[in-house]
Amino acid sequence: MIPFPYHPAGDDLPTDPIELTRALLAIPSPSRHEGPAVDFLAQYLDARGWNVVRQPVSAGRDNIYARRGQPELVFSTHLDTVPPDVAFREDETFIFGRGACDAKGIAAAMVAAADELDDPRIALLFVVGEEDGSDGARAAATLAPKGRFLINGEPTDNLLVTAQKGTLKVVLDSSGRAAHSGYPELGDSAIERLLDALQRIRAVKLPVDPVLGPSTLNIGLIEGGAAPNVIAPSARAVLYLRVVGATADTEREILAAAGDGTRVTFIMGIPPATAPTLPGWASTTVAFASDLAYHGAWGTCYQLGPGSIHVAHTDQERISKAELHQGVAMYVRLARELLSA
Numbered sequence: 001m002i003p004f005p006y007h008p009a010g011d012d013l014p015t016d017p018i019e020l021t022r023a024l025l026a027i028p029s030p031s032r033h034e035g036p037a038v039d040f041l042a043q044y045l046d047a048r049g050w051n052v053v054r055q056p057v058s059a060g061r062d063n064i065y066a067r068r069g070q071p072e073l074v075f076s077t078h079l080d081t082v083p084p085d086v087a088f089r090e091d092e093t094f095i096f097g098r099g100a101c102d103a104k105g106i107a108a109a110m111v112a113a114a115d116e117l118d119d120p121r122i123a124l125l126f127v128v129g130e131e132d133g134s135d136g137a138r139a140a141a142t143l144a145p146k147g148r149f150l151i152n153g154e155p156t157d158n159l160l161v162t163a164q165k166g167t168l169k170v171v172l173d174s175s176g177r178a179a180h181s182g183y184p185e186l187g188d189s190a191i192e193r194l195l196d197a198l199q200r201i202r203a204v205k206l207p208v209d210p211v212l213g214p215s216t217l218n219i220g221l222i223e224g225g226a227a228p229n230v231i232a233p234s235a236r237a238v239l240y241l242r243v244v245g246a247t248a249d250t251e252r253e254i255l256a257a258a259g260d261g262t263r264v265t266f267i268m269g270i271p272p273a274t275a276p277t278l279p280g281w282a283s284t285t286v287a288f289a290s291d292l293a294y295h296g297a298w299g300t301c302y303q304l305g306p307g308s309i310h311v312a313h314t315d316q317e318r319i320s321k322a323e324l325h326q327g328v329a330m331y332v333r334l335a336r337e338l339l340s341a
Contacts, residue, residue, distance in 0.1 A: 015115045017324050018095070020044075020108035024079075025088040025097035031080040031132035035060045038079060041107070041126060042066075048115075050124070057139045063127045065143050069120025073335055074146070074298055075110035077103040077153030077305070078130030078137075078291060082313050094318040101307025101319040103130075106153035109306060109324055113331035121339060123147065125298075130291050134270060137291035141298075149338045150298035151331065152291060155307030158323065158330050159284040162277050163211050164303070167269030167289045168247050170239040170254060172197060174262045178226060178233040187231030191224045193261050194235040200257040201239070209244035212272065212285055216242045242287055244272055270294075275303050278337065302338075304330060 023044075029037035038054070042064050046052045050066035057063055064079075081099040088097040095105065107126055114122045125143070127136030154161070174194040179187025198219060206215035217239055224235025243250070251266050258264045270289035277283045288309055295301045306327030307319040 015048075015108070015112040017105070017108040017112040017328055018321055020111060021095055021100065021105045021319070021324065022088065022090075024104035024108060025095070025099055028085045028098070029079055029081055030083045030085070031129055032061070034080045034128040035062075037104075038062050038064060038126075038128065041079065045111070045124065053143070055139060055143060057128055057136050061128045061136075063125065063136050063140050063143075065123065065125050065140070067120075067123035070145060070147075071123035072121040072147040073149040073151065073338055074123045074125050075114060075151050075153065075331065075335075076125035076127065076140075076291070076295065076298075077106045077110060078127050079104070079107060080128050080131050080136075082131050086315055086317055093322075094320050095324070096316070096318040098317060100317050101155040102309070102312035102317065103153055103155070103305065105307060105319040105324050106155070106305040106327065109327040110151075110153055110331060112328045113335065116328065116332050117335055119335075119339070121147070122335065125150075127291060134291050134294050137294040141294065146298050148299040150295050150301045151334060152295055152301060152303045153305040154286075154288070154290045154292075154303055155309045155312055155319075156284060156286065156303060156305050157308055158304065158306050158327055160277055160281045161275055161286050161292070161303035162283045163274045163285045164272065164289055164292060165212055165215075165242040165244055165287050166272040166293065168241040168243050168250070169267040169269055170241065171265040171267065172201075172237045172239070172258060172262050173265070174224070174235045176231065176233050176235070176261070179231040181229045181231055184231055187233075189232050190235040190261075191232040193259075194222075194224065194237055197258045197262045198237060200259065201254055204250070204253045204257055206241070206250060207244055212244040212287075215244050215250070216287070242289070275301055278334075281334075302334065304334060306330075
């Protein structure tokens with residue numbers, strides 16, 4: 001097995017979710033570069049008696065599907081993270097690092113829960129690419145055999161998610177004409193055109209859902225121009241919307257607001273998704289999107305996990321050790337409840 005700074009428990013001992021989280025955090029795995037983390041976890045599961053199938057998604061990138069029998073319930077989460085890497089560290093209360101709560105700690109909790117359940121009806125699915133297009137989850141839809149239930153792991157503060165927003169990326173490219181900045185009348189500023197388009201787009205009234213609340217728009221990237229003393233010949237902005245339903249009307253309004261001289265490209269992301277609640281389980285709705293939207297082929301899907309989305313993707317990403325252990329207990333409880341139905 002590939003050596004890492006932290007080593008999980010021996011093959012004959014139950015998985016310690018803290019130790020496995022440490023091991024996974026020692027391996028950077030930003031989207032499109034998940035190979036080493038996949039290698040490690042596939043070897044780890046194989047050594048513990050799982051029948052491990054590696055499903056190629058793209059060059060050097062595989063999903064992991066591990067089972068011990070005919071599955072009825074699948075635990076699933078993703079192994080990729082957003083950049084940049086955040087180095088592992090810990091104190092008495094928390095484990096810090098990129099992926100601590102989104103979602104390597106969750107992956108460790110799922111392995112530990114499957115160990116505790118020790119039930120051949122349980123399977124594990126770990127996918128790549130969730131943070132960048134969900135190509136792993138979409139590929140996993142072709143895997144077999146499947147069961148009746150899938151539990152998708154995301155940082156939900158150990159609450160069942162009943163609905164989540166979707167995503168839509170919008171790229172704006174404005175064109176102009178370069179000129180000496182001392183003679184602006186000879187040029188046409190693409191940056192000014194882009195700023196005007198952005199101002200109009202920000203005024204577009206976005207849909208509101210009674211459960212999920214309002215759609216939101218983030219201007220995530222702006223770039224353009226050639227030099228401070230040159231009228232800008234080109235400019236670009238990339239917007240990211242969190243959407244609550246169909247986007248056709250919103251796309252038409254954005255296109256109209258962009259105006260002449262600005263090309264608009266829509267890149268569909270993850271659609272909104274819903275999941276059932278259960279009696280006796282606290283639930284929530286979330287503004288993030290996840291692979292939940294692509295797992296419908298696996299049966300009835302639920303979403304649950306330890307950790308807070310509020311620290312995911314930040315330089316303080318972390319998960320508490322107590323909540324990680326609680327997550328194991330919650331996965332065991334949910335699996336037993338679903339399998340007994």
